Amino acid sequence: MRKATTATSVVLLTGLLLSACGEGSGGTSSPTSGAATGTASADAGKPVKLTFSIWGNDTHKKMYEDMIAEYKKTKPNVDVEIMTIPAADYQQKISVMLASKTAPDIMWMLERSIPQFLSSGQVEDISSIKDGSDYDFADFIPSTLELVTQDGKLYGVPFSTPPNMIYYNKKLFEEKGLKTPSELYQEGNWTYDEMVKAAKAISDPSKGIYGMDLILPSSSWTESWMESLITVMWAYGADYFSPDGKKFALNTPQGQQAVQFFSDTMFKDGIHPKPGDQTGFESGKIGMQQNLLSYIGKAKAITDFDWDIAPMPKGPGGSQGTTMGYAAYMITKDSPHKAEALDFLKFMSSKENMTITSQFFVPGRKSVLESDEFLKQGPSPESVKTAILDQMASAKVRPGFANYQLINDKMKEDFDMIYTQSDTIPNILKKMESDLNPILASQ
Template identity: 50%
Template sequence: MIRTRLLGLMAALLLISGCTSGAGSGAADGTDGSGSAGQEKTAVQERVKLKFSLWGNDAQKAMVEGLVNEFEQLHPGVDVEIMTIPFADYQQKLSIMLASRTAPDAGWLAERMIPQLLESGQLVDIAAEVKGDPNYHYADIYPSTLDIFKREDRLYGIPFSTPPVLIYYNKDLFLEKGLKTPTELYKEGKWNYDEFLKAARSLTDPQRGIYGVKLVRDWNNWSDALLPLFWSHGAELFDSSGISFALNTPAGREALQLYSDMMFKDKVHPLPGDELTFDSGRVGMYTDRYSYTSKARAVTDFAWDIAPMPAGINGTGTSLGYAGVSVFETRHPAEAAELLKFITSAEAMRVTAQYFVPSRKSVLESDVFLRAASKPSPESIQLAVLDQIASARIAPGHKNWQQIDTKIQMLLDGLYTQSSTVDGVLGQMELEVNPLME
């Protein structure tokens, strides 16, 4: 407010100066009074500097940097700095930055982070900006993907990726062992956890350091690895009301025991802490989101493909990843909203479709997504991604998810160190997680 009044006063003084000096003043420097005022006002205007946060690998960051460069060209008065934060640390660091008023202006959010930030009132309502702009084509976004960001008539974010978890498999290893691939078994209606374990045992070769399967991308991100396993066996993390821990059941014990046996009994899965990756060529099957294709496409040493998750007694239990863009409570909400609209536009999603499953109908229902890259094939994408979305589920959220997540991860260490049994771990989780859900 003070700065605005000063600018007004300067403009008024310059205007008075121009009036009292007459036409001769303008003739002396080639400008008139109003021109001088305009130049003075432009000279003191500051550039808007935005910060945009994300997680992801180098290829995904480079893609976003390209989009940001385009945005800056369209908005020459705005500079955007990209902040990359590891996913495992993202929610905690973002919470700290928001509390200390050093947060980015806009950024990515995963489904588990959204309830906490909505509860704390740290997201900006963007409903008017996206619905009121006819060039944004808000109706092009699948309505169901917006539910997690909605509160009555308010809207706090736009999804840009809704990928199901799926199986990446090393085709060369399957061929070497004479095994049917997960894709072939799926087409035959036989792709289930029995066949999954048979393949894992056949593929495992201790002498060559080859494991049949790896469910874990990051040992500190248990939910992506284990929720599909729980759900496929009929187990739930929370009860239907979302107020009680519900995993300590026979179905939950069976699923967690299967995970433990893969590591310590059958030895078909790397041990806790082992950072062996699928792109090393020494993992037969690996579960991850579709976004992992950004790394898999760089593989040249072996052939690979994707397939749906195997089925249990309760179906595949496929979890649907979710990532959206939100504007945070910072200094430049209007400019940040423009950046959000650009990053989630149909044009931008045609670019991001090479790694992310778009939430816009015009992109997902066209060949743009199916043929965004040479691998995987359109048929594999149809089977493993598009055909699974309808039955996939978004991971449950909670306003205290950060604490719940940390607690479950800590208690899983009892399983990883073999200092506790599956029953013991689940019983302790029930005791220590329930108080966090109140």
């Protein structure tokens, strides 16, 4: 099975654009030692071992290991151990480790989890990072800091702010004589209806070929309700929750239409892999795959066919429903090495090192987003601009809640009914409403 803040609209100033996290491989950039380091209270001689948790893959880990090797040239007394936790288990394991005071010193944290750890007081105030001209804190786009700011204090630094987009197999489109998503987008005709038409033409279940896959490879099927499928809900004019997060809002005609559409692609039309299907885009058997920039490294390793990226299609609700992922570096409150952890966090989030991580993650620094290096990360600068940068102004951050774990557990349980076809969509949505409203109201 593949893995799977209050809701905030990210409003960007003209020319200041952004892109999160997922999975990928590849990338050729080298780390630099030009980052802002030198926290005054860090002991330059005492041996220190930091732990740094991520949910990324081996390529992400190797990228950070190279950064750590460069960091040790100026801080030889500091060792940094990378702790890799599967994305599907990440929040729960970090919660347990925080409770048992065995948590890492520094951690990746996803937008859906940030409110929980802020409200529980389990992350460190790092407002002092704003001081010092060498770090250039003003380079961060202000809107990317809202989620990690509380009562005027800063609790994290965003390193990944990606929109969802479509990767497509140009070979499969050419074989069927179809216009590509990019061509349809330029014409103003890139819609979910056109996506389905193309998917039906491309699909050949007897050969294991599917025209479309909306589930992010980094998301489990049961957890896909938020990470992957909220794009569909928003595009259809529906939403999971009310604006204040107190009520379940999907049990509407628009919500039924959106969920029914998704179910039909799998069980009626046969144009989408069924739950548990492991067919990946790199196999050449998926026409269109929803994913993030972080997949681009793995896509670059594809040699059997040409591919490109395009924005999400427009839905019946009038929007593309583009979601903004979000991940930040945060320091745990109980870290025994807070000064050293902050120093290393500053190193990772410097302009130079965010240029390196931008091969996978859309950064929150203006200077990196506007750089030629970032535009060259994709199949072409034009594709990156169209599929990523041009979409950021209308993209919205996925919602998160202080009791997200309870909400997620119940949503996964009820979404299984869709995947097993245990009941009709209207009845499943009624059950969701009954199950979720008491949890939401208790926040």
